[in-house]
Amino acid sequence: MSNAKSKSTTTELDHILNFVDGSKGLRAKVSESGKVQVRQDLDGKVFTFSSSEVSEVLHRADSEGKPFIQVNFKNNSKVLLTETLVGFKPVETLGLDMTRIPKVVTTPDLQSVFDAIEESMGADNGIDHEVEILKKVYQAIIMGGEKVGFDLAFERKWLNRLLASKFNASA
Secondary structure, eight states, X not given: OHHHHHHHHXXXXXHHHHXXXXXXXXXXXXXXXXXXXXXXXXXXXXXXEEGGGEXXXXXXXXXXXXXXXXXXXXXXXXXXXXXXXXXXXXXXXXXXXXXXXXXXXXXXXXXXXXHHHHHHHHOSXXXXXXXXXXXXXXXHHHHHHHHHTBOOHHHHHHHHHHHHHHXXXXX
16 A cells, blocks of 8 residues: 555656756755755755655646646645746735735745845835835745745845844934
8 A cells, every 4th residue: 555655656756856857947856765855046945845745746837838847745735846946825924915926936036025125125215114015025935935845044034134234224
């Protein structure tokens, strides 16, 4: 019984590794324990998951016909692997209208939101409301990424440092 299960896990993992091997911007490593690391060339971020947690791999195509795969996990989370990035769902955040942000985000989106926060904080027209919304978007992406297996401790610190420097500058 368990042999059939491990065989299907191996098949799913093979689908993932074959896709990553054929991609332009993703690299994969598998450890002896079954931990899989998928590294994005674009920003160096590493998505880590256990092969035993994969429940299903679905082959898809985007609106332009470019192939990607959807990896569903046993904990009901999912990621999308494209040619260059790992996409994931941002976490629903209190006070944030989730219909106003993309359903799927990537780690480079953190840099874009961070830049927008920095720009808004630098403006002298008192748009604190916009900064608060952007901070919530940033947090939603961080939490979504961490939930699926990205280590985003460094990006978490970015925001804290920015807010501290702004606070010190205005003191």
